[in-house]
Amino acid sequence: MKKHYETAVIGGGIIGCAISYELAKTQKNVVLFEDGAIGRKTTSAAAGMLGAHAECENRDAFFDFAMYSQRLYEAAGRELEEACGIDIRRHNGGMLKLAYTEEDIIRLRKMDDLPSVTWLSAEEALEKEPYASKDILGASFIKDDVHVEPYYVCKAYAKGARRYGADIYEHTHVTAVKRVNGAFCITTSGGDVYADQVAVASGVWSGRFFSQLGLGQPFFPVKGECLSVWNDHIPLTKTLYHGQSYVVPRKSGRLVIGATMKQGDWSDTPDIGGIEAVISKAKTMLPAIEHMKIDRFWAGLRPGTRDGKPFIGRHPEDSGIIFAAGHFRNGILLAPATAEMVRDMILGKQVKHEWEEAFRIDRKEAVHI
Template sequence: MNSIYDAIIVGGGVIGGSIAFQLAKRGKKVLLLEKDRLASKASSAAAGMLGAQSELDVDQPLFRLATESREMFPELAEELKDTSGIDIELVNKGMFKVALTNDGAAKLKNIIKTQQAAGLEAQWLSTAEARKAEPLLSDELKGAMYIPKDGQVSATRLSLAFTKSAAALGVDIKEFVHVSDLCTKDGAVKGVVTNIGEFSCENVIVASGAWSAFLLEKLGVTLDTYPVKGECFSVLTNSPLLERTIFSDGCYLVPKVGGRIIVGATVKANTFDQKVSLEGISTLMERATQLLPAIKETELEKTWAGIRPQTGDGLPYFGEHPACNGLFIATGHYRNGILLSPITGVLMADMVEKKKKPQWSAFRLDRAIQPLFS
């Protein structure tokens, strides 16, 4: 007979792993189900940028979520290292969001002004100043916004650290399990149906990234989400070319430990096809060379693609289903899954524990499934 779990999490990526970790820390009995291998999809495909200020506008609700999540990383890194032995390779050397045109420079200067007004650190650097810090940057750039706090981590190691820490705290993990349905009774979750049998639980959290829609659709929940493919490549050097992440429209370069640089990412909507196209990689190579000419000499290590969950209004969904007690959803993180994973874990654990967090109402489910209330 199966025991009754406090929560079953569907999805073993960085979001499911973070939720499992937080619930386990609160003493919950948790089962994590993954249809493939842990962290085998978008979570491992990410470059690991923590681009709160570089990717988002200051007046977006997502901005506040992102900066709060970013602040959690230093402490989280230590906690995960202690629990799992895994170093997430957090690098806090900041980011350069560079301008390729004078227009771009003007725009960045405005963003800096807005962010400074909101109390955030950001600073304009001339091309010469930027090249003093990063001498191999192209001298044809038109300056850069320096964001000291937008760091980066190893996405693969973070995802692994979450799930392995969760396992160390007692979470049961099963891979290659396909969840096909919920068991419900009187409008409340009672368990899940899978290809290896049923499991009983009080709560189910769907955190399957771009694949969430398949299960949710089966459950009669239609969120406004769609998959977006991103292609990347990495290069290797013996001596590092960069210390800081370089971010521009259409291309970023994230310097990893050991002289590795990850270059990303293309944007192709509405496909689950994980193939890497010649055109995608070729375009990224051109853009990367424009930013950092010396990258031409580096060794091409590998190429890959990931499928990220985007939503109609660009905001993730966090919430409990209005018509089904105990069914929670956390998806739609798009390009910010790594950055948002720490706060998503805490936020969803709070929801399961019925702790209200009114400040995050922008991400509620009923903006998508309001008809259910009528």
């Protein structure tokens, strides 16, 4: 292990790997530390929806950022496959946001003016997806809310970062970060390493670095339980979405179904009640799911914040530390834009002011210093 790097990245999920990739492409001397295996925690638990419209209904800087990141994925997928030979398994069917009540219709139709959104009557929606619930009153069809397979995206970013010269250390636990003689000393289970700048991208586990570096604790876990089933006979091509639940078709023939929202639960093991709730909700969207065979089930810990937005920005008292964490349900969607934003901060480039303000570390809506 080398002793000094220009940038150290803490966290080997999709955010940390994307940051490392973007920095390594600029010839920055980068090291990434992951205390487990790359992409095997929250990233691999995610369904992979690039649901800018599904998750971000307010027309604010967050929505703008999400839409930008969604657009980046098309080029990023091609670039990563060319650089690494890994297909991120983008599925282009789009999404149906289902309406069961008049209140659902009113909320969904607020998106009618967006170019990628089309309102469908119940008959039109069922023409697109005949096996969806007959109880729907209509649906918003969002052609740009496609999905990818998160583990493969993360794996591609990591492989690409290595190809451009980054060092990646798995199963290496970072215990402390502190200032020493103008640099940062990163204490790891493999020894001390020094870096000029540090990017913390450890998801919900980033909170301990906030605390170490004099900030309040802004994160809490939101456990999500999911399962997958084998779909041998239903030609589902679009994601079905209602509330915060979804049925996502994979190229493999499986359907991914999720997810619960259990705030404050640090357990990464699903329980019977959670899986029952997920299945029950899925049957209201796709009744035929009742007859499908279960493939597997799992849980992941989303990094929640008080205002539901990530922290992407510099430590308010030490510009050498950048945080990129707290992406909640949107880490997969926001990875490309987050990586670009962190890269530009580290390189001293201009960052869009609205995004800088929306995600700053010391915003009063999210954290007390």
